[in-house]
Amino acid sequence: MAKYTLHNGDCLQFLRTIQSGSIQAVITDPPYGIKIGGNGKIGGNGKITAVKNYAPVKWDDVGLTAEQFQEIKRVSINQAIFGFEHLADVLGKANSVIVWDKKVKNNWDDNFSDCEIAWSNVEVPTKIIRHLWMGALRVEKGERFHPTQKPIAVMKYIIERITQPGDVILDPFMGSGSTGVACMQLGREFVGIEINKEYFEIASKRIGEAASQEVLFTTTRPTPPAPDGGDSAPSQALSTPDMFSAIEHEPKPAPRR
Numbered sequence: 265m266a267k268y269t270l271h272n273g274d275c276l277q278f279l280r281t282i283q284s285g286s287i288q289a290v291i292t293d294p295p296y297g298i299k300i301g302g303n304g305k306i307g308g309n310g311k312i313t314a315v316k317n318y319a320p321v322k323w324d325d326v327g328l329t330a331e332q333f334q335e336i337k338r339v340s341i342n343q344a345i346f347g348f349e350h351l352a353d354v355l356g357k358a359n360s361v362i363v364w365d366k367k368v369k370n371n372w373d374d375n376f377s378d379c380e381i382a383w384s385n386v387e388v389p390t391k392i393i394r395h396l397w398m399g400a401l402r403v404e405k406g407e408r409f410h411p412t413q414k415p416i417a418v419m420k421y422i423i424e425r426i427t428q429p430g431d432v433i434l435d436p437f438m439g440s441g442s443t444g445v446a447c448m449q450l451g452r453e454f455v456g457i458e459i460n461k462e463y464f465e466i467a468s469k470r471i472g473e474a475a476s477q478e479v480l481f482t483t484t485r486p487t488p489p490a491p492d493g494g495d496s497a498p499s500q501a502l503s504t505p506d507m508f509s510a511i512e513h514e515p516k517p518a519p520r521r
C-alpha cells in the first residue's frame with residue numbers, strides 16, 4: 265500500500281516549506297485563469313454549456329502564477345502541468361508535451377475542447393493518449409466530483425512516463441484527488457494540496473479508498489539521498505506547517521506469519 269500525505273491550504277505557503285529537489289515529480293492541473301463556469305455550468309474556452317451544476321467556480325479567476333511555478337520547479341525534478349495553451353506565458357518553452365485526445369466527434373461548433381495539453385520539462389518524445397471523456401460519454405464510469413476532474417487513466421499514463429514505483433509525486437492543485445488515486449494504483453508516494461475544504465474532503469475519501477485496495481508493485485526504488493547530501497528522506501522534508509490541516513497515511517507492514 266502506498267503512502268500519502270494530504271494538506272488543506274494554500275499551495276504556495278506549503279511549497280515554501282519543502283526541501284529543494286526532494287520531489288521526483290509535480291504532476292498537476294492548476295487553475296488556467298479562464299474563469300470557467302462562473303455560474304456553475306462548465307463548458308469550454310469561456311463559452312458555457314450546461315453539463316452539470318457545480319458550486320460557482322471562483323478558483324479559476326487567476327491561473328497558475330509565476331511565483332507558484334518557480335516553487336514547483338525548485339522542489340521537483342520532473343514536472344507535467346496541464347493547461348499549456350492557457351499558461352504558456354508562465355510555463356515557457358516545453359521539452360515535451362503530452363496531449364490527451366478526448367476522442368470526441370469533430371465538431372467546430374460545440375463548446376468543448378477536443379484535447380488537453382500538458383507541458384513538461386522532461387525530454388521525452390511528444391505523445392498522445394486517447395481516452396474518451398466528454399460529458400456523459402466516458403469510458404471511466406462513476407460519479408464526477410469536480411468540474412475539471414481528470415480521468416485516472418490519463419493521470420496514470422503521465423505518472424508512468426515520468427516517474428518510477430516508489431517515487432514521491434506532488435499535486436499542489438489536487439482538486440478531487442485524481443492524481444493521488446492514480447498514484448495509489450501505481451505504487452507511488454503522493455503528496456496533495458487543495459485549498460478548498462469540500463474538494464479536500466472528497467480527495468481524502470477517494471485517495472483513502474484507492475490506497476486500501478490491493479496494489480501490486482513491480483519494483484521499488486530505495487529512497488534517494490537528500491540533495492544537500494544529508495540523510496533526510498524526501499517525506500521528512502514535508503512537515504506540516506500550522507496553517508494546514510493535514511492527513512497523513514503511513515501503511516502498516518503486513519503481519520508476519
Ligand SMILES: C[S@@+](CC[C@H](N)C(=O)[O-])C[C@H]1O[C@@H](n2cnc3c(N)ncnc32)[C@H](O)[C@@H]1O
Pocket residue numbers: 273274275276293294295323410412413414415436437438439440441442443457458459460463
Ligand atoms: C483544475 S482544478 C484540479 C482538478 C483535479 N485535476 C481533479 O481531477 O479533480 C484546480 C484546483 O486547484 C485548487 N486551487 C486553486 N488555487 C489553489 C491554491 N493556491 N492552493 C491550493 N489549491 C488551489 C482549486 O480549488 C481546484 O480544486
